[in-house]
Amino acid sequence: MAYPDHLTDLLEDFLGRIDYGEDGETSPLAEAMNYSLLAGGKRIRPVLMMSTGEMFGRPARELLPTAAAIEMIHTYSLIHDDLPSFDDDDLRRGMPTCHVKYGESVAILAGDALFAEAYRIICEQQEADAATKLAVIDEISIATGLKGMVGGQYLDVAGFDEGEESVRLLHSLKTGRLIIACVRCGALLAEAPEKELEKLVVFAAELGLLFQIKDDILDVVGETAILGKNAGSDERLEKRTYVSTFGLERSRELARESRDKALAALGEVVADTAGLAGITNYIFERQR
């Protein structure tokens, strides 16, 4: 059960060919968007989305516009997260962060534009009936709004801290909700049965948890050169993480438990889940 790298390649190719239709005067903004968007990586979120769609018989190729939109939105959140008034990070995917390279205002706008263009790509390029596309757009809006990603980013910068529950809530909003949206969008676009979708949401919630625990562990034990971002930044920013809350050893146990739960949830799904299992194992084993 290996990571479906062919889906990463498909997406990479699609992202590289996005045409924003910008004029010459605004092309430096498109350059800043692409600088962050085309920085590589495993593309876990869109790959998860396409792999889910494939499970229910829709070819990944047909899901590329929505997959790209999800990666654009993820990139926008990273750009804003790295800003001086947020995590003040200067390194991302082994390169200077967007604001270090292009300045703060351009970085903010690059994020804003990626968000707008993400919706546009779904509207204009995703093949599906109008009601399904609307459901996808609604799902993404929920997952990125106050009850999702941006709500989680707020808790992160506000330094909300009232025990173990706080770290769970923060990450379920900041990373978990969009990961759930990935399986939901894949299932919607492939017209998966509602019953299977419910099981997939259980899986995705656990996968999001696994992703975050692993992220927190890597921030402590990983090396900047391998991570491609600065190690130790959680401690520098005095962030509440799984490691700061539960310690390193317990966090590793929690990661194993989380992987097992995710795979167990996947076992309930009536479809070929090899791709999603491969993603789960990759997230558990990743070193960056």
Add this chain to the structure above:
Amino acid sequence: MAYPDHLTDLLEDFLGRIDYGEDGETSPLAEAMNYSLLAGGKRIRPVLMMSTGEMFGRPARELLPTAAAIEMIHTYSLIHDDLPSFDDDDLRRGMPTCHVKYGESVAILAGDALFAEAYRIICEQQEADAATKLAVIDEISIATGLKGMVGGQYLDVAGFDEGEESVRLLHSLKTGRLIIACVRCGALLAEAPEKELEKLVVFAAELGLLFQIKDDILDVVGETAILGKNAGSDERLEKRTYVSTFGLERSRELARESRDKALAALGEVVADTAGLAGITNYIFERQR
């Protein structure tokens, strides 16, 4: 031909009752969003949208979700525009700007969340068939992306300056495109004839121009106490404006010409255009 204040009132009421469904922990972010969103004003963009819809027989009340979304997006753009790395403004609608009140990261997130929630409100609350709603969402995405609002904001911060054409391009993107989207969305939701829509787009393009010329004049001749934002900020930021390009007297002439052209375009439209004429006159005569 007076400004349709009843539409402002309708919108104000709707905005005040938006329920983001946030949890207690994220409610301070909702507070920051509402701080800027509920700061009053004439609500020109959503009023323009609703007035256009009414012209073609769709009651304004039925257009409120999309009208609110447009105002939320406009507010998000103001919040980001006011940031220290942009115009660094501390006063907006007579109150401290969002980042002065809540800090920079929260202000950035308040803008981001308003954008996401704007789409959500259209998806979940706007009554229309799915294809029409998708067309509205697409229109808004175009108007706020690289070829619209954010593209214009980029030109504004990048200090793009190559003559008279540059000031026109900047503002046609930064303010003009969203104003065109307002009439297009109103017409789409009211199923206006394509022929009338084309004339309305000509009108809206002229109205956007009028709005900006007037804005530039007020920045020079207006008083901070009346404007509710700092007068003279264009000069402080060495911005290229209509006044800096054409001088004050010529700008006043251009504003009159622009109003006349807008009203003439309106005269071609086969419908009761009194509301849109009232908006045009208000924009021409406004002192803030």
